[in-house]
Amino acid sequence: MKKTAFRFAIAVIATGLAACGRDDGRTVIRFVVQPDAGGGFREIVERFHRARPDIRVEMVEGPASTDSREEMYIGAFMAGDSPYDVVLMDVVWVPKFAAQGWLAPLDGRFPEAARGAFLPGDVQAGIWGGKCYRVPLRSDAGMLYWRTDLMARPPETFAELAEKARELKTADRGGFVFQGKQYEGLVCAFLEVLWGHGGDVLDAQGNVVLDRPEGVEALRWLAALVGDAAPEGVTTYQEEEARAAFQEGRAAFMRNWPYAWTKMQEAGSPVAGKVGIVPMVHAPGKASAATLGGWGFGISKTAKHPDAAWAFIEFATAAEQQKMLNAKNGAIPTRRALFEDADILKANPHYPDLLKVLLAARPRPVHAQYSRISQALQRHLSAALVKKETPEEAIRLAAEEIRGVVAK
Ligand code: GLC
Numbered sequence: 001m002k003k004t005a006f007r008f009a010i011a012v013i014a015t016g017l018a019a020c021g022r023d024d025g026r027t028v029i030r031f032v033v034q035p036d037a038g039g040g041f042r043e044i045v046e047r048f049h050r051a052r053p054d055i056r057v058e059m060v061e062g063p064a065s066t067d068s069r070e071e072m073y074i075g076a077f078m079a080g081d082s083p084y085d086v087v088l089m090d091v092v093w094v095p096k097f098a099a100q101g102w103l104a105p106l107d108g109r110f111p112e113a114a115r116g117a118f119l120p121g122d123v124q125a126g127i128w129g130g131k132c133y134r135v136p137l138r139s140d141a142g143m144l145y146w147r148t149d150l151m152a153r154p155p156e157t158f159a160e161l162a163e164k165a166r167e168l169k170t171a172d173r174g175g176f177v178f179q180g181k182q183y184e185g186l187v188c189a190f191l192e193v194l195w196g197h198g199g200d201v202l203d204a205q206g207n208v209v210l211d212r213p214e215g216v217e218a219l220r221w222l223a224a225l226v227g228d229a230a231p232e233g234v235t236t237y238q239e240e241e242a243r244a245a246f247q248e249g250r251a252a253f254m255r256n257w258p259y260a261w262t263k264m265q266e267a268g269s270p271v272a273g274k275v276g277i278v279p280m281v282h283a284p285g286k287a288s289a290a291t292l293g294g295w296g297f298g299i300s301k302t303a304k305h306p307d308a309a310w311a312f313i314e315f316a317t318a319a320e321q322q323k324m325l326n327a328k329n330g331a332i333p334t335r336r337a338l339f340e341d342a343d344i345l346k347a348n349p350h351y352p353d354l355l356k357v358l359l360a361a362r363p364r365p366v367h368a369q370y371s372r373i374s375q376a377l378q379r380h381l382s383a384a385l386v387k388k389e390t391p392e393e394a395i396r397l398a399a400e401e402i403r404g405v406v407a408k
Pocket of ligand 1: 066091139184188239257293294
């Protein structure tokens with residue numbers, strides 16, 4: 001665990017123990033969330049406090065990277081007495097958290113009949129060992145953003161994207177920006193390149209197939225961009241750094257999640273009205289693929305107030321709250337009906353197309369040891385991007401490490 005996240009977790013645990021889950025007679029429940037840039041999460045909590053004055057929700061804004069927030073939850077679970085009754089989880093955390101016995105199954109509270117109102121991929125990502133552990137709050141799928149004022153149509157293949165990015169870069173505008181830092185976001189961006197070349201990490205039987213020629217080809221393409229069609233600094237970018245660059249007009253293309261669209265259209269945005277959003281490019285003869293992301297709520301196995309936690313989860317994932325979170329933070333709804341909501345469609349005319357991408361989005365390897373698979377990828381992908389390993393070496397080493405993980 002990174003030191004800051006660890007200290008943070010310990011401080012929160014200490015507060016949690018001191019408060020013992022009660023405050024002025026009110027029941028206290030806590031969860032960790034990403035930095036709440038649009039203020040939508042704060043508004044959910046305020047609305048809930050008005051609806052349920054007997055419960056106080058403490059929202060802990062953690063670091064921007066999903067990996068660091070996962071470490072905060074893991075630190076708290078391992079310390080034994082987690083202060084987090086509510087667990088706001090990335091799609092990829094569920095197998096590990098469930099396999100470790102850190103989560104309470106929600107099948108009774110969130111039965112199959114209720115799940116039909118949500119997008120199927122998001123529901124599926126909450127299931128492990130036949131039990132359901134997560135109620136989807138927001139969906140996600142990687143997309144390609146392009147500047148409609150700089151070109152007539154977006155590129156369709158990897159070669160076209162690199163070529164166009166190179167052509168459109170100037171002294172103060174890079175070509176293509178993406179999440180190139182060593183963290184989970186890099187894995188998400190790479191998988192789209194890998195799948196778009198026809199490759200994969202694991203096959204349907206769970207064998208590692210990353211080191212087939214498509215894998216090397218994919219990483220060769222991505223690594224060759226750095227310092228050429230993509231700025232050198234992209235190796236330090238997470239989502240928000242990429243968004244800032246693109247939004248300030250410092251890039252012609254961007255790989256990012258759909259939330260960035262909402263931010264691009266806000267008053268004062270230099271690129272408002274000049275942004276197109278399409279599925280990621282693909283190799284000739286292959287199909288585009290988006291990485292499935294997304295967030296949802298679970299309840300900790302040792303929760304002191306599971307009923308209060310559930311009351312909050314039900315409230316937060318209701319249509320009104322998802323709609324507000326979409327308007328404020330650009331969070332993609334998980335409730336199907338919201339893709340037909342007139343206000344949402346007015347602000348986001350591309351949502352019918354986005355829905356198609358979400359329905360076809362592909363999950364990252366579903367495995368209880370996913371974080372170790374991801375770390376092997378993060379380390380070697382990053383080494384290739386900063387030219388410490390060749391794409392061939394990086395793919396070979398990552399595949400070897402992943403074989404070690406899945407063999408156990
Ligand atoms: C987004 C996605 C999440 C993914 C993360 C990577 O938050 O929703 O699934 O792991 O980005 O940075």
